[in-house]
Amino acid sequence: MRRILVTGAGGFIGGHLVGALRAAGAAFIRAVDAAPVERWYQRFPDVECQTADLQDINHCRTVCTEVDTVFNLAADMGGMGFIENNKALCMLSVLISTHMLKAAQESGVERFFYSSSACVYAAAKQDSPAVEPLREEDAYPAMPEDGYGWEKLFSERMCRHFYEDFGLETRVGRYHNVYGPYGTFEGGREKAPAAICRKIAQAKLSGVHEIEIWGDGKQTRSFTYINDCIEGTLRLTNSNVRQPINIGSDQLVSVDELVDIVVAIAGVRVERHYNPSAPQGVRGRNSENTLVREALGWAPTTSLQEGLEQTYAWIYDQLAPRFSFGR
Numbered sequence: 001m002r003r004i005l006v007t008g009a010g011g012f013i014g015g016h017l018v019g020a021l022r023a024a025g026a027a028f029i030r031a032v033d034a035a036p037v038e039r040w041y042q043r044f045p046d047v048e049c050q051t052a053d054l055q056d057i058n059h060c061r062t063v064c065t066e067v068d069t070v071f072n073l074a075a076d077m078g079g080m081g082f083i084e085n086n087k088a089l090c091m092l093s094v095l096i097s098t099h100m101l102k103a104a105q106e107s108g109v110e111r112f113f114y115s116s117s118a119c120v121y122a123a124a125k126q127d128s129p130a131v132e133p134l135r136e137e138d139a140y141p142a143m144p145e146d147g148y149g150w151e152k153l154f155s156e157r158m159c160r161h162f163y164e165d166f167g168l169e170t171r172v173g174r175y176h177n178v179y180g181p182y183g184t185f186e187g188g189r190e191k192a193p194a195a196i197c198r199k200i201a202q203a204k205l206s207g208v209h210e211i212e213i214w215g216d217g218k219q220t221r222s223f224t225y226i227n228d229c230i231e232g233t234l235r236l237t238n239s240n241v242r243q244p245i246n247i248g249s250d251q252l253v254s255v256d257e258l259v260d261i262v263v264a265i266a267g268v269r270v271e272r273h274y275n276p277s278a279p280q281g282v283r284g285r286n287s288e289n290t291l292v293r294e295a296l297g298w299a300p301t302t303s304l305q306e307g308l309e310q311t312y313a314w315i316y317d318q319l320a321p322r323f324s325f326g327r
Contacts, residue, residue: 135291215278
């Protein structure tokens, strides 16, 4: 990888990816996002930063010039509260996927990474908290998360066919609930680890030791720390693996267990109020990592405890000034 384009670079994963590519000595990085540069989570002075609407194919053609590797992370997405209530918006991200693939193929890009999601997996295989870990083949017969999951699965297929028909080397990583510092933790697009860290930090800072939990607390997930996500992304992109592959932790926990960990980190007790009518997604989801170990000789290693310690500390630091003002 010599000259690199990262789309969605103003977001959580994109910002960390740009940082990792810089640290690895990339010769040139072009970072692109729909949001104004001043609103990006991470910015770097030696990176070419652009604001562009990648639903427009002409913008995609412009940003794909003179690069050899594309990491396409751009999408309109968020946590469960967002994707369950914005299905059409999520599906419109297919315009980004389509136009970026076409522009990359036209521009002679050598390698194209697409960030997919565990939301592509069939719902019938995720109807119990005691879920069997999801293997890559479990995406078919297809019945993914409505809206967001369908867009991701369709875009995966496009990546496959752009290789078969045009020779564009594509790589597809299925991300499993990525979390960590320097990401969304409020406003409706945050994911469960960030939301729980925010609620408990607010409880500690305010002295009101109560939090709301979406669902009954029994739903299960595996959560992937951002450093592992980035390591898996780079390893996959540099590999010869053309099929979609899980990039996710296989440490399964319930939402209640997730809260237990953050409560212990924060050193505060909270009263839990459950909201069964809130968006909560499938009952259980976990990553099966046999293929990633065999294909890449690697799998995520960061424990949930370690990752949440870093995430909680960062979110607490973002919130603390709001509560200290005027004291």
